[in-house]
Amino acid sequence: MSARTLILGGGFGGIATAVELRRRLGEEHEIVLVDRKPEFAMGLRKLWELVGHGTVAEGSRSRALLSRHGVDFRQVEITAIDPEGRAAETSEGRLEGDHLVVALGAAARPDLVPGLAEHGHDVWAFEGVPAATAALRGFEGGRLLVLVAGAPYPCPPAPYECTIHLHEHLLERGLRYETDLAVATLQPLLMPNAGRKGSEWMGKQLDERGVAYRAGAKTERVEPGRVVLADGEIPFDLLITVPPHRPPEVVLESPLAGEQGWIPVDAGTLQTSYPGVYSVGDVMAITLSNGLPFPKAGVMAKLQGTRVARAIAAELRGEEPPPLFDGSGFCPIEVGGGAAAVVQGRWYAEPEPVVAISGPTAAHAAEKAAFETEHLERWFGG
Ligand SMILES: Cc1cc2nc3c(=O)[nH]c(=O)nc-3n(C[C@H](O)[C@H](O)[C@H](O)COP(=O)(O)OP(=O)(O)OC[C@H]3O[C@@H](n4cnc5c(N)ncnc54)[C@H](O)[C@@H]3O)c2cc1C
CATH class of the missing domain: 3.50.50.60 (FAD/NAD(P)-binding domain)
Incomplete structure (x- = not known):
């Protein structure tokens, strides 16, 4: 059962995949996570720093700390993706896996x-x-x-x-x-x-x-x-x-790029057209029943990464695959005065996505703050 999963991108999607894989598979399973930047921080920190509610530095954590989950973090630049070989070329040579997860986000x-x-x-x-x-x-x-x-x-x-x-x-x-x-x-x-x-x-x-x-x-x-x-x-x-x-250059230049450059995946399994190659988060493309693209959000990237990890673990352990990704999720939006509303979406609903907004309440704002604290704790140990 010894195998290696190669994860490209250490944002929400990549880290969630890595941590969930380790929860399900023993140390004999190698997890290699690649990102050009040494530190992770959530997007919400950008807005908090702008208006003086905290700093990005306070919410930043070294990806090297993922070693506590037995994740081998490599800080390198990915220069090419080879989905056929489930591999990537990087500034420090070629990396290969038995499974490949592409979670490279969206480039400004x-x-x-x-x-x-x-x-x-x-x-x-x-x-x-x-x-x-x-x-x-x-x-x-x-x-x-x-x-x-x-x-x-x-x-x-x-x-x-x-x-x-x-x-x-x-x-x-x-x-x-x-x-x-x-x-x-x-x-x-x-x-x-x-x-x-x-x-x-x-x-x-x-x-x-x-x-x-x-x-x-x-x-x-x-x-x-x-x-x-x-x-x-x-x-x-x-x-x-x-x-x-737009999709990162390395994705645009890869065979994984779809029509607009984003990576098309199966809506339920998040697998690309290459067996054993998955894509999650902002870089992938799923078209919803109303013709719009699946919304790009950290909470959704995390749910997708978790599902992919469970599928890889189930395959390696010879178990039934986990339930398909159902396209549902929620996100609190801060609206000032210490309150937040929650946008809850069932993005795969037919004939169009079903979206409900509740609040604003102080409890939802607390949930948003806790979302960051709890994930930093779970992933990096505080
Ligand atoms: C201001 C702001 C506020 C936000 N607030 C929220 C919120 O409240 N809730 C929420 O759910 N989402 C929020 N988001 C969205 C969220 O940040 C993204 O949807 C999320 O980060 C996507 O995760 P990902 O794993 O797909 O990609 P990313 O987190 O972008 O990770 C991709 C990683 O790939 C790496 N990478 C890319 N190309 C290469 C390469 N060639 N070589 C090596 N590494 C590479 C990057 O360095 C990056 O770390 C916010 C975003 C912003 C900008």
Whole structure:
């Protein structure tokens, strides 16, 4: 039964796969996890650092600590994927496995919109957070715009969560009444995955806080002080951006890439068209009954990774496969005042996904904080 699972990407999906595999299989099973970065932190930390609710450093953990689960972490750059050989080429040579799990996430591509990187602050990338935070600290009122300049992007509700965090932050600093706060997205609805009702709910949250919002705002380019749209412009003094995202280059160049470059998988097993090769999280593609892509979220990547690990373990132990991934999950969205609402989705429902929003309550905000603490504890030991 001795075998090796090679996991490409040490984010939510990759780590959940590794930890669950070790829960199910003894030390004779090798688990190799590859990522270019030494540390893991959750996306929610980016928004918390921006508005002073904590720092990314406080929520960062060394991936080397996964050795407590017998996971062999390699900090290397993946340069090619060979699904036929269940292998990857890396900056330190070739790695092979009996099973291969591709969990390489979505890559931010601000370069796809002229002027976006030069004139905006990308808080979807960890690297963009310090400069955005400094710019916000220096902001003394004016026009503050959150711009969704491409889709799909990780965590569909997060731009609005970010906007509400900014609203609260400005209130605390006594600058809210000096600020025109707005959020604009290229998508036809604020949250297409949550449908018309979910988007209206979010619109109401923004209305209640005096935040202007606009859907269908397709950015052509960004110039100093203004976003130029296909049909007009939006002026700003400070611009926070969600850039377009695309599959990582190494995936685009691999035989796994589907039509749009994301990796097509079976909706229930998360297996690719190559036997023994799986893909989970933001990098994979499942088309829902309404034609939209499966939402990219850490909670979902974790559930998918867990299912894949159980399937690999069952196969190696000669057991029945685990229940199929059912496409259900939930995520709390912070709405300020120490409260959060919960978006619960049954994404595989027919004829369209079923989405319910409950709250906001203080208990849901506590659940969101606990989600981070508990996972850091379980995965890295605190
Ligand atoms: C601001 C913000 C807030 C968010 N809030 C939430 C939230 O509250 N709840 C939630 O569920 N989700 C949230 N998300 C979304 C969540 O972060 C992503 O959906 C999740 O990280 C996806 O997990 P993943 O494992 O698919 O990919 P990732 O976590 O992106 O991991 C992919 C890994 O692959 C590595 N990699 C890529 N290419 C290479 C290469 N060539 N060589 C080596 N390594 C490579 C990367 O370094 C990375 O560590 C948020 C995202 C953002 C940006």
